[in-house]
Amino acid sequence: MNKSSLCPRFEKAMSLLSQRWTGLIIHQLLEGPQRFCTVETSISISGRVLSERLKDLEQQGIVIRNVYPETPVRIEYSLSDKGYALAPVLHEIENWAEHWVEIDDTGK
Amino acid sequence: MNKSSLCPRFEKAMSLLSQRWTGLIIHQLLEGPQRFCTVETSISISGRVLSERLKDLEQQGIVIRNVYPETPVRIEYSLSDKGYALAPVLHEIENWAEHWVEIDDTGK
């Protein structure tokens, strides 16, 4: 009654990457470690969801959370090796977008 | 107040690909033209959403809808060039999944 041939690893990867914001968060962190508010404003995600996503991604070993007990406390999020390994995926998307995506002025 | 550097084409591509099911639908159609019910059962998506997605993808020139007036009518969905151009993206995801995704027995 369920799907036939789908590789469960691939399926899991897809369900991760097809969550809203996940790809953009990783793309953002590819530029280097960043704090919560930086990511929040650079991709205009809501704090509620960003918090949720970072927790997920940390739990899956894709994102690493570093705490610097300065004043006020500084927390930086960065990518693990597993996270950096997603760079080719993002680059292929960029590549496709360059070649095939048109921008319509009618807003989004 | 909005994001800074995000390329609008990339952003559009991401908002497409980070919709639930979109990636799996395209992955499925990479195997060749298929009818509605085939896609529906092979990725276990609800008909309501599949119908919605196929309409979207058709409108964006990624999917092509072909009608064969047989009995009962046969409708096949296939990928356009723009759609096939997404193959490298899906392959990179498969590649990443093979190397980095572990399957936990605790269900999904």
Added chain:
DNA sequence: TCATTAACTTACTTTATGTAAGTAACTATA
């Protein structure tokens, strides 16, 4: 006329996301 089949729609429920205000922990300033 009734049943069958595929491709959708529609109505309704559940889940995910957005918005905005609130909290915790710390420090600099009055």
Added chain:
DNA sequence: TATAGTTACTTACATAAAGTAAGTTAATGA
């Protein structure tokens, strides 16, 4: 000592997206 500022979150509530299941349409064969 009290007040306000800073960052990283939470919480409560509203809206949007997705799931479920039943219904519709169109063509044909029994």
